[in-house]
Amino acid sequence: MTFSFLLQSSPLPVSPKPLLSQNQYSLSSLLSLNTTQRFLGLRTLSTKSTPNMQDPTSVSYLSQREAAEIDETLMGPLGFSVDQLMELAGLSVATSVAEVYKPSEYGRVLTICGPGNNGGDGLVAARHLHHFGYKPSICYPKRTPKSLYTGLVTQLESLSVPFVSVDDLPEDLSKDFDVIIDAIFGFSFHGAPRPPFDDIIRRLLSLQTLQKRPAIVSVDIPSGWHVEEGDHEGGGIKPDMLVSLTAPKLCAKRFCGPHHFLGGRFVPPSVAEKYKLELPSYPGTSMCVRIGKPPKVDISAMRVNYVSPELLEDQVETDPILQFRKWFDEAVAAGLRETNAMALSTTNKDRKPSSRMVLLKGFDENGFVWFTNYESKKGSDLSENPFAALLFYWEDMNRQVRIEGPVEKISEEESENYYHSRPRGSQIGAIVSKQSSVVPGRHVLYDEYEELTKKYSDGSVIPKPKNWGGFRLRPNLFEFWQGQPSRLHDRLQYSLQDVNGNPAWIIRRLAP
Ligand SMILES: NC(=O)C1=CN([C@@H]2O[C@H](COP(=O)(O)OP(=O)(O)OC[C@H]3O[C@@H](n4cnc5c(N)ncnc54)[C@H](OP(=O)(O)O)[C@@H]3O)[C@@H](O)[C@H]2O)[C@H](O)CC1
Ligand SMILES: Cc1cc2nc3c(=O)[nH]c(=O)nc-3n(C[C@H](O)[C@H](O)[C@H](O)COP(=O)(O)O)c2cc1C
Numbered sequence: 162m163t164f165s166f167l168l169q170s171s172p173l174p175v176s177p178k179p180l181l182s183q184n185q186y187s188l189s190s191l192l193s194l195n196t197t198q199r200f201l202g203l204r205t206l207s208t209k210s211t212p213n214m215q216d217p218t219s220v221s222y223l224s225q226r227e228a229a230e231i232d233e234t235l236m237g238p239l240g241f242s243v244d245q246l247m248e249l250a251g252l253s254v255a256t257s258v259a260e261v262y263k264p265s266e267y268g269r270v271l272t273i274c275g276p277g278n279n280g281g282d283g284l285v286a287a288r289h290l291h292h293f294g295y296k297p298s299i300c301y302p303k304r305t306p307k308s309l310y311t312g313l314v315t316q317l318e319s320l321s322v323p324f325v326s327v328d329d330l331p332e333d334l335s336k337d338f339d340v341i342i343d344a345i346f347g348f349s350f351h352g353a354p355r356p357p358f359d360d361i362i363r364r365l366l367s368l369q370t371l372q373k374r375p376a377i378v379s380v381d382i383p384s385g386w387h388v389e390e391g392d393h394e395g396g397g398i399k400p401d402m403l404v405s406l407t408a409p410k411l412c413a414k415r416f417c418g419p420h421h422f423l424g425g426r427f428v429p430p431s432v433a434e435k436y437k438l439e440l441p442s443y444p445g446t447s448m449c450v451r452i453g454k455p456p457k458v459d460i461s462a463m464r465v466n467y468v469s470p471e472l473l474e475d476q477v478e479t480d481p482i483l484q485f486r487k488w489f490d491e492a493v494a495a496g497l498r499e500t501n502a503m504a505l506s507t508t509n510k511d512r513k514p515s516s517r518m519v520l521l522k523g524f525d526e527n528g529f530v531w532f533t534n535y536e537s538k539k540g541s542d543l544s545e546n547p548f549a550a551l552l553f554y555w556e557d558m559n560r561q562v563r564i565e566g567p568v569e570k571i572s573e574e575e576s577e578n579y580y581h582s583r584p585r586g587s588q589i590g591a592i593v594s595k596q597s598s599v600v601p602g603r604h605v606l607y608d609e610y611e612e613l614t615k616k617y618s619d620g621s622v623i624p625k626p627k628n629w630g631g632f633r634l635r636p637n638l639f640e641f642w643q644g645q646p647s648r649l650h651d652r653l654q655y656s657l658q659d660v661n662g663n664p665a666w667i668i669r670r671l672a673p
């Protein structure tokens with residue numbers, strides 16, 4: 162079965178899959194960093210998708226001369242070729258676009274390429290966007306007859322990426338395109354735009370008055386802007402995204418759009434030092450990093466219109482555990498992060514509810530298992546009221562699953578087995594953490610952690626704390642929710658009922 166999950170939403174950053182797992186970084190290596198580094202490090206290393214916001218005042222900006230000089234240094238003494246830098250620059254542009262504009266909504270991308278290297282960056286970006294699932298078209302009116310450029314054109318032609326002449330470009334670009342990449346002029350732009358680019362820039366400008374218009378992404382410089390002064394007269398294009406390459410040029414100070422990214426992850430320390438470049442660090446393996454403040458959003462207007470395959474009574478499994486397995490496997494296959502993360506809701510004796518995330522560690526016809534500290538808040542709630550609700554939300558698939566039922570502790574033996582299968586650091590963490598109690602400072606935890614790490618450095622068995630173990634929820638209610646357009650979602654509820662003296666799962670559709 163092929164699923165196509167479409168999201169229709171306002172442009173918000175998408176979350177790419179994590180490339181690194183937190184376990185790859187030892188606690189002790191993090192301890193040697195200062196607080197800020199540790200914070201940024203943890204964010205960048207464990208969640209590639211976490212935007213690395215940079216205070217725009219602390220970023221350096223390059224003059225036109227410096228930008229050209231750095232280019233020459235990279236391609237001279239530092240041994241880079243223009244092809245290489247252009248490939249990395251174009252990839253940065255494509256990944257920046259993909260961070261903000263999902264192909265399901267913003268698939269139709271027009272890349273307008275100028276005669277210089279900025280145009281080359283656009284050609285490379287279009288190729289990557291094609292491979293990322295977008296449908297790029299190219300307008301490349303002044304082609305440079307050098308092999309680098311003819312090669313890029315051939316590569317795009319081999320992917321059947323259409324080239325559109327200026328004459329064939331619609332006057333109103335808003336109907337045919339969701340994103341327009343402005344790769345017309347870069348840092349060598351000077352004077353006023355000459356034909357045919359003057360007319361193209363005018364068409365970009367005319368988009369600004371429209372309510373619904375394509376997003377404009379400028380590569381390095383918003384075309385038509387002065388490289389240093391920017392849009393000082395105020396009549397230039399107003400891109401939604403600017404992807405600065407190597408370092409922002411002075412004109413970027415005047416960029417007011419919501420998405421400023423930095424790309425060109427190839428600057429060696431010698432160049433950074435010489436030009437006193439203060440630049441944000443790239444998260445994980447990313448080719449781009451957001452600069453500046455996060456975009457201001459109107460929270461009340463934030464919404465997604467879900468579009469998914471129907472969820473019909475005659476298609477689902479009669480056994481909810483099998484249905485859950487099916488959806489769980491599909492979520493894993495779709496590459497979702499932490500498919501097994503679920504919200505666990507409990508109540509205490511005063512009927513006050515509380516929720517938190519835990520990790521599902523197994524499920525079968527006997528129930529759903531997770532592990533925790535029995536003396537935690539959730540442990541205490543469950544001892545007072547042994548009933549709970551679990552909630553999974555698999556955002557990329559527009560799916561939610563609710564599970565409810567009574568909860569019991571699993572056997573000591575099962576808890577022992579699972580505890581010893583965990584990374585040794587996490588085993589020690591479980592000893593150190595008197596979960597949900599007040600801690601005077603993080604040093605208390607780290608000191609004890611270090612001490613125990615030393616104690617068990619010989620590889621000996623780390624004993625499981627008595628108060629640590631698993632819970633099992635035995636479901637008597639499931640609901641499978643599949644998001645649909647106009648909020649008319651599919652909801653299939655399974656409730657365990659007594660039918661002629663036997664327990665049976667009854668399936669009912671609930672109103673969305
Ligand atoms: N180190 C990096 O960050 C890298 C950045 N790259 C990209 O390269 C551009 C700079 O490329 P460059 O080729 O030097 O210059 P431009 O792309 O800006 O364009 C130069 C061509 O544009 C013509 N031009 C200039 N002004 C006008 C105008 N007013 N009207 C029409 N045409 C104009 C110019 O012709 P001239 O005859 O005027 O000289 C050139 O043909 C940088 O911004 C990055 O995007 C590299 O890809 C990788 C390294
Ligand atoms: C994704 C995710 C998974 C988590 N998994 C667990 C878990 O499996 N067990 C656990 O005790 N805490 C887990 N936590 C931490 C809990 O959310 C919570 O902070 C902690 O258990 C204390 O909750 P309590 O004070 O309500 O008992 C997880 C947190 C997140 C964000």
Ligand SMILES: Cc1ncc(COP(=O)(O)O)c(C=O)c1O
Pocket residue numbers: 520532533583584587
């Ligand atoms: C406090 C705590 N305990 C337990 C777990 C589950 O971890 P593991 O997968 O190592 O069992 C987590 C996961 O985030 C956690 O935060």
Ligand SMILES: [K+]
Pocket residue numbers: 279343344345346347379380381382383384
């Ligand atoms: K540009």
